[in-house]
Amino acid sequence: MDRLAETLSRIEPLDPSLSDALQKRLDNKTKPLGSLGRLEEFARRYGTIRKTLEPTLAKKVIYTFAADHGVVEEGVSAFPKEVTRQMVLNFIDGGAGVNVLARHVGAEVRVVDIGVDYYFGLVPTLITRKVRRGTDNFTRGPAMGRDEAIEAILVGIGCADEAADEGVDILGTGEMGIGNTTPSSAIIAVLSGLSPREVTHRGTGIDDAALLRKIDAITRGIEINRPDPSDPIDVLAKVGGLEIAGIAGLCLGAAARRIPVVVDGFISTAGALIATELSPTVKEYLFAAHRSVEIGHQVMLDRMGLAPILDLSLRLGEGTGAALAMGLIEAGVRVLNEMATFEQAGVSEGL
Amino acid sequence: MDRLAETLSRIEPLDPSLSDALQKRLDNKTKPLGSLGRLEEFARRYGTIRKTLEPTLAKKVIYTFAADHGVVEEGVSAFPKEVTRQMVLNFIDGGAGVNVLARHVGAEVRVVDIGVDYYFGLVPTLITRKVRRGTDNFTRGPAMGRDEAIEAILVGIGCADEAADEGVDILGTGEMGIGNTTPSSAIIAVLSGLSPREVTHRGTGIDDAALLRKIDAITRGIEINRPDPSDPIDVLAKVGGLEIAGIAGLCLGAAARRIPVVVDGFISTAGALIATELSPTVKEYLFAAHRSVEIGHQVMLDRMGLAPILDLSLRLGEGTGAALAMGLIEAGVRVLNEMATFEQAGVSEGL
Numbered sequence: 230m231d232r233l234a235e236t237l238s239r240i241e242p243l244d245p246s247l248s249d250a251l252q253k254r255l256d257n258k259t260k261p262l263g264s265l266g267r268l269e270e271f272a273r274r275y276g277t278i279r280k281t282l283e284p285t286l287a288k289k290v291i292y293t294f295a296a297d298h299g300v301v302e303e304g305v306s307a308f309p310k311e312v313t314r315q316m317v318l319n320f321i322d323g324g325a326g327v328n329v330l331a332r333h334v335g336a337e338v339r340v341v342d343i344g345v346d347y348y349f350g351l352v353p354t355l356i357t358r359k360v361r362r363g364t365d366n367f368t369r370g371p372a373m374g375r376d377e378a379i380e381a382i383l384v385g386i387g388c389a390d391e392a393a394d395e396g397v398d399i400l401g402t403g404e405m406g407i408g409n410t411t412p413s414s415a416i417i418a419v420l421s422g423l424s425p426r427e428v429t430h431r432g433t434g435i436d437d438a439a440l441l442r443k444i445d446a447i448t449r450g451i452e453i454n455r456p457d458p459s460d461p462i463d464v465l466a467k468v469g470g471l472e473i474a475g476i477a478g479l480c481l482g483a484a485a486r487r488i489p490v491v492v493d494g495f496i497s498t499a500g501a502l503i504a505t506e507l508s509p510t511v512k513e514y515l516f517a518a519h520r521s522v523e524i525g526h527q528v529m530l531d532r533m534g535l536a537p538i539l540d541l542s543l544r545l546g547e548g549t550g551a552a553l554a555m556g557l558i559e560a561g562v563r564v565l566n567e568m569a570t571f572e573q574a575g576v577s578e579g580l
Numbered sequence: 581m582d583r584l585a586e587t588l589s590r591i592e593p594l595d596p597s598l599s600d601a602l603q604k605r606l607d608n609k610t611k612p613l614g615s616l617g618r619l620e621e622f623a624r625r626y627g628t629i630r631k632t633l634e635p636t637l638a639k640k641v642i643y644t645f646a647a648d649h650g651v652v653e654e655g656v657s658a659f660p661k662e663v664t665r666q667m668v669l670n671f672i673d674g675g676a677g678v679n680v681l682a683r684h685v686g687a688e689v690r691v692v693d694i695g696v697d698y699y700f701g702l703v704p705t706l707i708t709r710k711v712r713r714g715t716d717n718f719t720r721g722p723a724m725g726r727d728e729a730i731e732a733i734l735v736g737i738g739c740a741d742e743a744a745d746e747g748v749d750i751l752g753t754g755e756m757g758i759g760n761t762t763p764s765s766a767i768i769a770v771l772s773g774l775s776p777r778e779v780t781h782r783g784t785g786i787d788d789a790a791l792l793r794k795i796d797a798i799t800r801g802i803e804i805n806r807p808d809p810s811d812p813i814d815v816l817a818k819v820g821g822l823e824i825a826g827i828a829g830l831c832l833g834a835a836a837r838r839i840p841v842v843v844d845g846f847i848s849t850a851g852a853l854i855a856t857e858l859s860p861t862v863k864e865y866l867f868a869a870h871r872s873v874e875i876g877h878q879v880m881l882d883r884m885g886l887a888p889i890l891d892l893s894l895r896l897g898e899g900t901g902a903a904l905a906m907g908l909i910e911a912g913v914r915v916l917n918e919m920a921t922f923e924q925a926g927v928s929e930g931l
Contacts, residue, residue, distance in 0.1 A: 307612065310930050569673070
């Protein structure tokens with residue numbers, strides 16, 4: 230059995246009886262039943278994923294996958310392509326948004342070059358797993374080969390495996406890739422059957438003319454490549470991206486190793502969506518960090534049945550929303566572990 | 581001039597030019613313009629309140645005011661009245677929800693007995709500022725005297741002053757008082773002119789019969805007391821509560837000393853609303869922590885023009901939501917202080 234099939238075969242549904250037992254622990258805490266709302270949901274699901282009534286959440290890691298996109302030639306982004314590599318170095322130096330927010334919640338950021346169109350030379354701490362130097366322009370043919378898409382998924386699975394071996398408790402996804410809202414919109418258009426116009430937005434902040442070019446590029450990319458919506462890897466290869474594939478792999482690998490994944494915004498959710506199309510059970514291991522400003526994001530979340538944790542009009546990506554949401558999931562786990570019970574505190578229960 | 585009038589006279593509107601200058605600093609950071617959404621709003625407003633282009637946010641304190649309510653005689657709560665004092669001791673021991681969440685974000689919890697119907701004796705770390713031992717049952721007459729309402733507001737102002745003198749950077753509000761969603765609903769019913777039914781919900785989790793009793797108690801309380809909606813202190817005295825008054829005072833005192841206040845959920849917002857009715861400028865100093873499950877909460881937030889930071893179906897109070905939201909405001913301030921600029925990172929700006 231190949232590595233991808235083997236990973237898929239190891240993903241198990243969560244045990245509802247463990248979830249009930251965790252809720253019972255929460256119900257003994259000194260508070261009205263259910264009054265910590267979604268924090269209780271986070272704690273319950275986190276414990277169920279980790280297969281324990283007494284889960285701890287200490288080691289938090291965000292993987293930020295970086296790659297370039299041939300489709301930027303079509304004028305779909307507000308930023309030039311070299312910003313992808315410039316931002317990779319900014320991540321390594323600790324100066325980007327995701328670095329600041331990860332520090333704030335006590336998470337580590339790991340940057341993976343999975344397909345940047347640039348040779349970095351020796352950059353300590355950059356994880357080099359370049360599958361190829363960016364995708365091809367999908368308006369003229371497939372973004373990448375099917376074998377390359379699978380290879381990029383395996384990079385993500387490898388990251389999850391490494392993290393699991395180190396004892397990481399929770400993973401977050403992030404990405405950098407100028408132009409990558411374009412393949413993300415293309416993916417959800419193909420999978421949902423909605424028109425590109427209905428799922429395409431302004432990315433880093435493009436004007437009306439660029440938005441029309443972007444919708445047109447996606448429309449042409451789907452027409453020329455005819456990706457098969459029932460074959461997620463075909464969709465990923467033909468109109469996707471390398472960092473999106475890496476994120477899909479991270480979700481699959483993490484679910485196989487029973488590590489929850491906090492999925493950042495629009496592009497990360499495109500990756501998570503490829504994973505859940507390959508194995509619907511994966512969604513039980515995912516937390517949607519936030520509701521992005523991108524209009525296609527809600528369509529993705531609805532398809533996956535995930536409710537976002539935050540709604541702060543974020544549209545930066547990188548893993549910034551994942552960092553913030555991780556802090557809230559950890560808050561839920563701390564409630565489970567640290568709050569006194571009615572008995573411990575000598576507090577009367579409800580009438 | 582008396583202390584309340586003097587505090588009100590010191591509350592200044594924020595300077596929009598400072599807000600613009602802070603946004604300019606944010607716009608130089610390595611991210612698309614505005615892409616950190618509300619985190620940028622938090623940083624901008626925090627800096628404007630603190631009157632500096634380089635704000636720091638280190639010392640965070642949540643004041644949790646505790647008091648009892650005569651109206652619990654009417655069967656409006658799912659918990660017996662002694663839970664107020666039991667929970668005060670739980671706060672002091674560090675076992676309650678607010679303790680856990682405040683620790684999580686690095687905030688200190690200070691518990692103020694502003695009107696618990698119990699003599700605690702010597703409890704180190706409990707701040708004793710008891711105005712009276714609980715309110716009277718407002719279905720039979722005013723909850724308290726006007727002088728007592730003002731005294732309780734001054735307790736809150738005093739807390740804000742102490743915090744300001746110590747160099748606290750941000751304050752949160754919290755409360756404990758079995759029955760206190762009832763006066764909170766009464767306050768917003770009077771101020772908004774809506775019927776009690778439209779702004780009254782299940783508090784700690786009452787059943788349908790208790791909900792009807794609660795709506796009836798509020799209706800009778802308003803009828804017998806006829807609070808004057810144009811006189812916020814009259815409303816507070818007649819159908820309010822001592823902890824609500826303390827929170828109103830904390831908001832006023834903090835605004836006078838240019839300290840932002842993170843207002844927790846429904847009951848805290850009732851207190852903040854009394855403050856903004858006394859001085860509309862106060863709202864510029866407030867952050868609404870979250871959208872409570874209580875149906876009257878949105879009516880309050882709309883009246884104050886505040887958009888909640890979180891929406892996690894919380895309904896515990898104590899300051900739990902304020903703690904979580906403080907962490908997000910701090911995240912925004914860290915973005916302002918720690919992110920690299922385009923120039924520092926050598927990243928190209930938008931096309």
